[in-house]
Structure formats: C-alpha cells, structure tokens
Amino acid sequence: MDGLRLAIPSTGALEQGAGRLLGDSDAAVSRVNSRRYTATIPAIPGIEVIYQRQSDITTIVDSGNADLGIVGLDRYLESRLEDGDSLVVVPDLEYGNSRLAIAVPDSWLDITSMYDLSDLSLEFHERGRDLRVATKYPRLVKRFFNHRGINYFSMVAINGALEAAPRIGYADIIADISDTGNTLRENNLRTLVDGVAIESQAIMIGNAALLAQSEDKLTLTRRLLERIEARLRSRSYRRVTANVKGDSEGDIADMILASPDLAGMAGPTVSRVYTSDNNRWFAVQIVTKKNDVLRVVDHLRRLGGTGTAVSDLQFLYQSECTLYKKLIENLNHFSEAVDPC
Amino acid sequence: MIGRNSKIRRAPGFADRAGVDFERLDSAIRSARDLLYSRGYQPIETPLIEQTELFLRRSGGLLSSQLFDFQAPDGGDITLRPELTAPVIRHALEQGSTVYPLRYQYASPIFRYTERPYDAPPNSMPSKRQYIQAGAELIGASQAAADGEIIATAYAMAKRLDIKDVVIRIGHVGLIWEMLNSFKLSERAILFLANHVAEFSRNDDHGAAVEAEAIKLGLMPTNGQQSVETQASAAHLLTRLATGSVQLPRSTEQTSRTAEDVVAGLRRKVEGDVSNSDFPVALELMRKIACIRSDAVSSAARLANEYGLNELSSIDDLRDVVQATESAGVNNVDIEVDLGLATAIAYYSGMIFEVCAVIEGEQFSLGGGGRYDGLASALGSDEDVPALGFALNLDTISELTRDAYVEEPSRRIIVLAPAGAQAVDSTVNSASELRDQGHDVFTLFDINVDAREVAASLGNASVALVDDDGSINWVKQ
Numbered sequence A: 001m002d003g004l005r006l007a008i009p010s011t012g013a014l015e016q017g018a019g020r021l022l023g024d025s026d027a028a029v030s031r032v033n034s035r036r037y038t039a040t041i042p043a044i045p046g047i048e049v050i051y052q053r054q055s056d057i058t059t060i061v062d063s064g065n066a067d068l069g070i071v072g073l074d075r076y077l078e079s080r081l082e083d084g085d086s087l088v089v090v091p092d093l094e095y096g097n098s099r100l101a102i103a104v105p106d107s108w109l110d111i112t113s114m115y116d117l118s119d120l121s122l123e124f125h126e127r128g129r130d131l132r133v134a135t136k137y138p139r140l141v142k143r144f145f146n147h148r149g150i151n152y153f154s155m156v157a158i159n160g161a162l163e164a165a166p167r168i169g170y171a172d173i174i175a176d177i178s179d180t181g182n183t184l185r186e187n188n189l190r191t192l193v194d195g196v197a198i199e200s201q202a203i204m205i206g207n208a209a210l211l212a213q214s215e216d217k218l219t220l221t222r223r224l225l226e227r228i229e230a231r232l233r234s235r236s237y238r239r240v241t242a243n244v245k246g247d248s249e250g251d252i253a254d255m256i257l258a259s260p261d262l263a264g265m266a267g268p269t270v271s272r273v274y275t276s277d278n279n280r281w282f283a284v285q286i287v288t289k290k291n292d293v294l295r296v297v298d299h300l301r302r303l304g305g306t307g308t309a310v311s312d313l314q315f316l317y318q319s320e321c322t323l324y325k326k327l328i329e330n331l332n333h334f335s336e337a338v339d340p341c
Numbered sequence B: 001m002i003g004r005n006s007k008i009r010r011a012p013g014f015a016d017r018a019g020v021d022f023e024r025l026d027s028a029i030r031s032a033r034d035l036l037y038s039r040g041y042q043p044i045e046t047p048l049i050e051q052t053e054l055f056l057r058r059s060g061g062l063l064s065s066q067l068f069d070f071q072a073p074d075g076g077d078i079t080l081r082p083e084l085t086a087p088v089i090r091h092a093l094e095q096g097s098t099v100y101p102l103r104y105q106y107a108s109p110i111f112r113y114t115e116r117p118y119d120a121p122p123n124s125m126p127s128k129r130q131y132i133q134a135g136a137e138l139i140g141a142s143q144a145a146a147d148g149e150i151i152a153t154a155y156a157m158a159k160r161l162d163i164k165d166v167v168i169r170i171g172h173v174g175l176i177w178e179m180l181n182s183f184k185l186s187e188r189a190i191l192f193l194a195n196h197v198a199e200f201s202r203n204d205d206h207g208a209a210v211e212a213e214a215i216k217l218g219l220m221p222t223n224g225q226q227s228v229e230t231q232a233s234a235a236h237l238l239t240r241l242a243t244g245s246v247q248l249p250r251s252t253e254q255t256s257r258t259a260e261d262v263v264a265g266l267r268r269k270v271e272g273d274v275s276n277s278d279f280p281v282a283l284e285l286m287r288k289i290a291c292i293r294s295d296a297v298s299s300a301a302r303l304a305n306e307y308g309l310n311e312l313s314s315i316d317d318l319r320d321v322v323q324a325t326e327s328a329g330v331n332n333v334d335i336e337v338d339l340g341l342a343t344a345i346a347y348y349s350g351m352i353f354e355v356c357a358v359i360e361g362e363q364f365s366l367g368g369g370g371r372y373d374g375l376a377s378a379l380g381s382d383e384d385v386p387a388l389g390f391a392l393n394l395d396t397i398s399e400l401t402r403d404a405y406v407e408e409p410s411r412r413i414i415v416l417a418p419a420g421a422q423a424v425d426s427t428v429n430s431a432s433e434l435r436d437q438g439h440d441v442f443t444l445f446d447i448n449v450d451a452r453e454v455a456a457s458l459g460n461a462s463v464a465l466v467d468d469d470g471s472i473n474w475v476k477q
Helices: A012-024 A054-062 A073-079 A114-126 A138-147 A182-186 A208-213 A215-234 A249-257 A290-302 A322-336 B019-038 B085-095 B144-160 B173-181 B187-202 B208-216 B231-243 B250-254 B259-272 B279-290 B296-306 B313-327 B394-400 B421-436 B451-458
Strands: A004-009 A038-040 A047-052 A068-072 A086-090 A098-105 A131-135 A153-157 A173-178 A189-200 A202-207 A237-245 A269-273 A281-289 A306-312 B049-051 B068-071 B077-080 B102-111 B130-139 B166-172 B335-337 B351-359 B362-371 B387-393 B413-418 B440-443 B461-466 B472-475
Touching (some): A004 A215, A012 A068, A012 A202, A012 A215, A054 A073, A054 A086, A054 A202, A073 A189, A086 A215, A098 A114, A114 A131, A114 A189, A138 A153, A138 A189, A173 A182, A173 A189, A189 B208, A208 A215, A237 A290, A249 A269, A290 A306, B019 B102, B019 B130, B049 B085, B085 B130, B085 B387, B130 B144, B130 B362, B130 B394, B144 B166, B144 B351, B166 B173, B166 B313, B173 B187, B173 B279, B208 B279, B231 B259, B296 B313, B351 B387, B351 B394, B362 B394, B387 B394, B413 B421, B421 B461, B451 B461
Parallel strands (some): A131 A173, B413 B440, B413 B461
Antiparallel strands (some): A038 A047, A068 A202, A086 A202, A098 A189, A237 A281, A237 A306, A269 A281, B049 B077, B068 B077, B166 B351, B362 B387, B461 B472
C-alpha cells in the first residue's frame, strides 16, 4: 500500500496550530521527540508526517517530495509554480490568520498611504536612488506595488528580523507578515492605511499528480479530510437541548417547526421525558448555527422550554465530504488539462 | 520541478503555431499589413527587448504589473515589450524627424504576464501571455480628423479580418480629467476618481466599493469631518510640531529620511492638497457620467452644466471626434459613446476607444487605442508631440474567425526519396537541382520511410524516387 506523506511546518504558529487542529480532529501526530523530523498519525496508519521549514513546503509538494502539505496562503502564493503540480486541498484551515503588510518608520508622519509611498518612490528616483523594501515575499510585494503604481523600488533580500532593516539602514521600509501589528509598533514601524498586500491563513495543499496516481493515497487523504472537515464544520454549530411541556412529540415538533429557520439543520429531535409527577415533558434537541443559538433559546422559551443547555460539537459529518469531493473534481480536471494555446 | 527524464512542457500561456493555425494567423497579419499600407502606414519592427524604464514612465500600474522584466547579464533592467506604442514613439524621437505626420504600422508579438489565480480550477489555463498586436501609430497630428482616421482604420481592420459585426466604443479620458480639475480636489483625489471611473458602470454596487475605498484613504470627508489627507490635517501636524506639542518620533534619526525630509513632505502636502470638500460632488458626477448610455455627448454636456462646469473643451473635442469617425467611414450605428470606458494604459490623454466584435449579442474586445499627446515628452522629447494610435489582438481575431477562414491552397511540394541505399547522395543532388528550378522539395534519406505516407501528411505533395544515377521516377499516388 502506498503511504501518504504530509509536510507540516517545523516551527512557529503554523506548526502549533497544525498540531492542535490534527489533535482536535482525532488525527493527533505522534512524534518521538521534537528533534525528530518525521512522525506518524496513529489514528490513520499509512500517513507519514515530515516536519519542514514553512518556506520550503510549497516547493516540497510541487516537486512531489510530499503528497500533502500545510502552509500559509502567503507562502504558497509566493513560492508556487504556476504550472506546477500543486493544488489547494483545504482553502482555509481556520488558523494562522495574518497579513502581509507594508510598514514605514513611524517617524515618517507624511507617509500614511500607498499614494504617499508612490510619491516618495518618485522623489527617491529623481534623486537617483530606489526605495528599498526589505521582505521575504518579493513576488507578492512586487505585484502589489506595481498594482498601486509604484514602479521605482528595489527588493532587499533578508532572512533575519526584517523589522530592524530600516533602523540599520539596510532598507527604507519593510513588507512583512503581521498578525497583531505589535512587533511592528515595538520596532517603531507603522502599517500604511491601505498597505495590506494579502490576507493569509493556513491552508492544505496537495500534489495533484501523485494523488491522482494512487488509490491508496486518495483513501488516506479522504480519511484525513473527513476528520478535518467534520471538526472545522462542528465549530460553527452548537447543540441546544431543552425540556418542553406538551401533549405529544408531534405537537412539540410542529410548534418548533413553525419557525423553520430556528428548527435546526434538519429539524428537532423530540423524545419523551418520564417524570415522577406524570407531567408530559419532552426533551428537544436542536443542532443550530453558532450565531443562531440565542434566537433558538428564545424560541424554545416562548414554547415553555426550560433547562436549556448549549454544548459544543466535536465533529459534524454531512452526507458527503465536501473537501474530498472537490479534490476529486479538481484531480479529474487536472488530468484532462491541456493548455489550449 | 523538472526531472532529468520528464517531458518538458510549454511555458504556460505561450502558444505554438503550426499548420492551419499558423496559416490563419499569418493570413491575418498579411491582411492587416495590406490595409495599413493602403493608408500610408510604414512598417516598423522594434526590438523584443527594451529598457524597462520605457514602460514604467507613463504606462500605469496595471501594465507595469504585467511586465516580463529581467536583469540583463550586463546588469541593466530589461523587459519583453508589453506593447508597441512606447517603442514606436521612442524610435520616432530617436530619428528626430520634424516632418509630421509620421505613420507607422506593426504586426508583432507582445508579452504580458497575467496571473492565474491560485484557486482557479486546475483545468483553467492562464490567458495568453504572448500574442500578435497589429496596429498603427499616427504621430504629429492633433486634429479630430486624425482621431477619426485612427478609429476608422481600426474598424476597417476588424472588418477586413472577417469580423462581421463591429462596435466601436468611444470614451474620453481628457474629458474626465477636465471635469475633475474643475473641482476643489487634491491631485491624489483626481487621480483616484479618474482611475476608478470605470467601476461605477462595471459593478453592480453603483460605486459603493469605490466610495468605501475613498473613505479608507481619507479622500472622502465623512460625518462632516475633513478628510485625513487634507491640508488641514497636515497643517495641523506642522503647527503642533512647531509648537512642540507633538514631536517627531526619535526613530527619525535611525531611518533613511531626516526630520527635515519629513517636515518638507508635510509641507508639500499642505501646499499640494486642497480640502477635497468637492469630493462627494465629484464622485457623484463620475458615477453619473460613467452610466450615460444614450445620446452621450449631449447628455454629458447637460450633466456638466448641471454641475456648473461650462465651456469644457473636451466635450467639443468628443463631439468632433465622433463626427470625424463617421466621416472616415464608420457606420453611426456601430459607434457607442461610453464615458465610463477605461483602459489598462495610463498614457492616454484624450479620446480612447475599444474595438469589439459582436457575436450572438455578446461583445468581445479585440483591442483599442486612443490619443496620447503627453507620451513623447514623458519619454524625453523637448516638445509635446500630439500622437495617437491603436492595436488589435490578432490572436483573438484569428480565433473568433476560425470558422470563416478559408484555407489558401498550400504550395505544391515534391517529396524526394532515395530508391535504394546507394541513392542518398543523388537524391540530395536532385533536390538541389529541383530547387534551382523553382520547386519546393522535401527530401527523405531513409529508404524504409514510406514517401507516400509523408506526402499525404504534407498535403499538396507529389512523390518521386531517385536512382543512384540521379534519374527521377515519379510515383503515382
């Protein structure tokens, strides 16, 4: 049986988030120790986890050295081969939110927007020099600057702490990933009002050619995606239970279904509660969207509901795994793809 | 990653042209050239590679984000040409001619990088990144008759290339600029509105997104407050700096700009910016002007009057251009004036237009052009040279007219094969003699190859076998 190789960032927020998400999805990673760069997922035998630098994961998947990878959208867009074999399998893993921001020294009070920066780059150009931008994302930054009409600038390659680059004179401004902006502020840098080049989050990518060739790999991918999708979906829902007095299950159900948008995903589950005082109580259970919980609680109250409890769901499976279905569709397209030029 | 033994794929967005595809495109190029010759346009071929700076001066953000730009081995910044207007103007300026007008024509490949979105379906290929632009540049002519000639030439070219229903959409960026310059607006606000005018008619939100962006950038006053980009706010900051109630952060000392640079920047904002108090009114006018659909010239004039903008010379120019276009041979019913028309290129200064094919009620853009009077001076000319031009995408036209294309009879070719292993040399010699007599010859060297099969694959071909003594025996097919 073919194994499935899943590349995960070896450090940082994306690594921690991946560990949490997989653990919450009943696909916890078992790693002998933190110095070891391979691991397994005991719940899904056949998956080998490899820990790699986040900046390398896109290339590793593109080149077929891993079947799947977890990476930031920003890194993926920066590094992907446009006609490579990688494709997005999960577009949002619901963690690792960040943005690629353009930041200038906070003392530059006259530079507040990309328009100001455009003027400044022209001013620099007329003086015979380029505006120097320190970034680890030259591809994305170049495109963003060009779109904003900034043509005269140069990229400064830097691998260490970008935030120090303007202070040490290595660059004029920076373009870097920021989640809260605190690090920028602490280094006397300020994001421009319209200076967000891209909003990013953790995604899962896959190598289409490898996946399409192997039923085994697809089976393992499906097992993983089923768990992740059910876990991610469950976060948006809550289970509401309450006791409601009435004549019969049917009467209670009718009363609840009178407001269909508050009756849960498919409808309420109603079952008899046997009490010592012979009153006819029924337990009602509704699975509803997180944002609708209070409306559902009020609805049940109006029907005489009491003892209402709200609980999280661990997993919520639908009739099919949407992510896997989408993957198969994309793989079919991939194998048919012929450049019409 | 390309493995040592894996098949090398064609770069995405680039096409091979062979067989009938090549013939069709080649035929379109020849037709386009013939038409332009008949109107006095002289051919020019500029280098595929130019200095990047040529396309950065006035081309605008969209085009500059589509450049295939590189660093040359000698360290210079170079670019595969993304269009031909700037190279042609560069050439004209280098020639230093003072005899106007100059008329140039071209039908040559251009290169533009268009990104394929990461979430696009895997079978969706990027749009073409290389295609043939056929076009003309008319340099040194400021009259509306020149605008009419250029538009009518583009129209005629589309017709000549078998596009049955052609619509010319005419806009006028000069009018937009003239209107915006009549308001109390900062240069930045004018630039913002001019760049976004097309979105008012294109999007369903009636410009709500543009308005939101203007608020975000501080161009649009909100809740009765002046915008943050105003003279007031920069002046206020300067006053507070002068009185010491606010100080430049200490980090100024540690950046590439001095405190004096920053204060000078603030001063420039004070001097250059106005309050943008007219921004909401100007935005409203742009929203209306972009949505005018019928009787456009008169409607635009009425609208301008409503906003107190009288005697706009661009309205007269637009009217003259439309008349000149009709006089030059474009059917009135094929002209649509659309003041929300936008172009990806920023150097246009007056009339702009788009040539569209109408197929089953749907419009397909074939290209366009316009007047770019300021480009020559932006590229280093001491004087402003009025100029205008257009270019059509021959790859698009060639695809749209695929069904209408009638294959021209291909050249007759002789497939010449050795009759035996000893006859290869005599076959080569005979081929040479036949070519000298004016024949096209396709030579085979291997006696195991079936010459008739080869002839069938070539189409219009005859077959002959050559003996080792050089005698030629024609084969019946």
